[in-house]
Amino acid sequence: xxxxxxxxxxxxxxxxMTGGQTPDANAPAGSAxxxxxxxxxxxxAMLTSLEHFDVKEFPMPAVGDGDILIKVEGCxxxxxxxxxxxxxxxxxxxxxxxxxxxxxxxxxxxxxxKDSAGKDLHVGDKVVTCMIFKDNPDIxxxxxxxxxxxxxxxxxxxxxxxxxxxxxxxDYILVREGSTVFNVSDLxxxxxxxxxxxxxxxxxxxxxxxxxxxxxxSRVVVQGCGPIGLICIAVLRTMGIENIVAVDGExxxxxxxxxMGASKTVNFKDYKGIEALTGAxxxxxxxxxxDFAFQCTGSPVAHSNIYKFxxxxxxxxxxxxxxxxxxxxxxxxxxxxSKEITTVGSWVYxxxxxxxxxDFLKRAKGIGLPIEKLITHKFPLEQxxxxxxxxxxxxxLKIAIVNK
Ligand SMILES: NC(=O)c1ccc[n+]([C@@H]2O[C@H](COP(=O)([O-])OP(=O)(O)OC[C@H]3O[C@@H](n4cnc5c(N)ncnc54)[C@H](O)[C@@H]3O)[C@@H](O)[C@H]2O)c1
Ligand SMILES: [Zn+2]
Numbered sequence: 001x002x003x004x005x006x007x008x009x010x011x012x013x014x015x016x017m018t019g020g021q022t023p024d025a026n027a028p029a030g031s032a033x034x035x036x037x038x039x040x041x042x043x044x045a046m047l048t049s050l051e052h053f054d055v056k057e058f059p060m061p062a063v064g065d066g067d068i069l070i071k072v073e074g075c076x077x078x079x080x081x082x083x084x085x086x087x088x089x090x091x092x093x094x095x096x097x098x099x100x101x102x103x104x105x106x107x108x109x110x111x112x113x114k115d116s117a118g119k120d121l122h123v124g125d126k127v128v129t130c131m132i133f134k135d136n137p138d139i140x141x142x143x144x145x146x147x148x149x150x151x152x153x154x155x156x157x158x159x160x161x162x163x164x165x166x167x168x169x170x171d172y173i174l175v176r177e178g179s180t181v182f183n184v185s186d187l188x189x190x191x192x193x194x195x196x197x198x199x200x201x202x203x204x205x206x207x208x209x210x211x212x213x214x215x216x217x218s219r220v221v222v223q224g225c226g227p228i229g230l231i232c233i234a235v236l237r238t239m240g241i242e243n244i245v246a247v248d249g250e251x252x253x254x255x256x257x258x259x260m261g262a263s264k265t266v267n268f269k270d271y272k273g274i275e276a277l278t279g280a281x282x283x284x285x286x287x288x289x290x291d292f293a294f295q296c297t298g299s300p301v302a303h304s305n306i307y308k309f310x311x312x313x314x315x316x317x318x319x320x321x322x323x324x325x326x327x328x329x330x331x332x333x334x335x336x337x338s339k340e341i342t343t344v345g346s347w348v349y350x351x352x353x354x355x356x357x358x359d360f361l362k363r364a365k366g367i368g369l370p371i372e373k374l375i376t377h378k379f380p381l382e383q384x385x386x387x388x389x390x391x392x393x394x395x396x397l398k399i400a401i402v403n404k
Pocket of ligand 1: 079200223224225226227228229247248249250253268296297298299301302319320321322323346347348349
């Protein structure tokens with residue numbers, strides 16, 4: 001029997017099994033290739049009022065020629081989700097939240113062939129999304145280093161529409177034509193859930209490098225050991241920096257900072273006044289001040305303090321104020337001018353940082369940093385209200401929704 005005959009027989013058997021239809025008939029749209037049986041409905045956790053999600057059921061939408069239907073595996077809870085849950089500052093309610101998500105392609109339109117980096121895409125691949133630049137078709141992958149995510153749309157922070165499958169706190173999400181998508185099948189689920197917050201730090205370190213002060217042998221202070229500061233330490237460690245002092249007020253978080261690669265830690269609660277605290281940082285660097293500092297708290301006092309830890313001619317990356325946390329007092333003469341400090345701000349990330357982040361996660365594992373331990377709590381979708389409350393109580397580090 002030759003291969004043409006085998007193909008014929010396979011086709012015949014499949015025809016009988018599917019009642020004359022092609023195996024793609026499960027796809028919600030005729031043109032889409034699909035994997036397995038796709039249910040007729042999807043479940044989406046909608047924030048319907050302050051501090052309350054309802055898990056709603058919606059019809060599975062049609063998959064257009066440029067669309068991708070993804071079965072969601074998991075999604076991290078971000079500080080932004082917590083702000084939405086508590087106060088809805090963006091006025092989005094009712095909204096499908098969740099932007100740190102990942103899942104498996106179960107159906108895709110015939111025009112979808114490659115991801116945003118040019119890698120092939122197939123049904124069964126594991127993916128993440130980044131920004132949506134529908135309104136600005138001139139932007140390409142290669143000039144995105146000029147522009148961060150500000151001004152772009154993101155799944156998980158979109159207004160509700162007729163499709164409803166717009167956020168990753170769900171069991172299915174429909175990624176529409178024009179969105180950025182990355183094939184990250186070579187990363188495990190925990191790593192994929194951590195991509196978005198890690199991209200924030202990859203970007204911050206890229207911003208820091210533009211000062212030409214941050215080098216492989218620099219002495220670096222990381223102030224604030226929440227998820228942001230902890231990932232910052234890991235990113236620095238993977239670029240070969242070994243002399244990292246972590247500052248926080250929580251002993252448990254400082255212990256975690258060591259796991260992420262900090263060489264020394266300073267608990268600011270052990271010192272009275274900024275001079276004593278500066279002395280503690282200095283002695284952690286064997287009598288030197290820091291060459292470079294990363295400010296990873298949302299505390300104005302912490303911003304005021306950090307200049308004291310930096311040597312003359314050193315650098316600072318301020319990334320702790322994703323939202324307005326109020327004014328901070330500094331002395332321009334002592335803190336910046338006479339010390340010739342170079343400061344950069346960092347806010348979210350660019351598409352380019354996403355690609356770097358995938359490698360960062362592999363390198364971090366490669367040098368034995370237990371990045372996945374940042375995910376301290378996993379909740380099923382039905383317990384999303386509890387997940388958000390756990391986040392607000394600041395229990396643990398990264399809280400994630402993980403589907404069965
Ligand atoms: N630049 C960006 O794009 C971006 C993105 C996400 C989050 N952020 C910001 O980063 C900050 C940190 O995020 P997170 O999720 O790690 O928050 P978090 O609240 O979990 O962690 C902040 C840490 O700072 C510590 N801290 C508070 N005051 C301090 C002080 N005076 N000195 C030293 N440590 C102090 C706290 O004990 C805590 O461990 C937030 O304020 C957030 O707005 C920025
Ligand atoms: Zn986020």
